[in-house]
Amino acid sequence: MTIHAFKMQLKPGVVDEYRRRHDEIWPELSALLSDSGIYDYSIFLDEDTLSLFAVLKLRADNSRDALPDHPVMKRWWDYMAPLMEVQPGNQPREWPLSLLFHMD
Template identity: 80%
Template sequence: MSIHAFRMQLKPGVLDEYRARHDAIWPELSALLTASGIYDYSIFLDEQTLSLFAVLKLAEDHDREALPDHPVMKRWWDYMAPLMEVEPDNRPKEWPLPLIFHHA
């Protein structure tokens, strides 16, 4: 198991829509994330900057690297692109967050 944390960035004025889309996450996307070895995935919001902070746990045999090629993932990124800062292929821009402290 490993933990991956990163930052993403919302555009102004889209928070309610971003939240609504995640409240209605597609079952096929949820199943894909689970099948890829991703679990315990949370996204936190800094309301002042509209920065999103994501933390997810990865199973040892995860296949997260294959997600960018999956049609469901591409469709989700296209769906979310108007709300976020994205790369040319519409995947959200990610800024990795290194672990500084952990208390178990």
């Protein structure tokens, strides 16, 4: 198991819509993430900066690296692109976060 944490960036005025879309996450996307070895996935919001902080756990045999090529993932990124900073292809821009402290 590995913990992966990263930051993403929302655009102004879209917090409620971002929350709504995640509250209604597509079942096929949820299944894809689980089948890819992702679990215990949370996204936190810094309301002052509109930064999103994501933390997820990866199973040892995960296939997370294949997600950018999956049609469901691409469709989700297209759906979310108007709300956040993205790279070409609409993949959200991610800034990795380094673990400085963990308490079990």
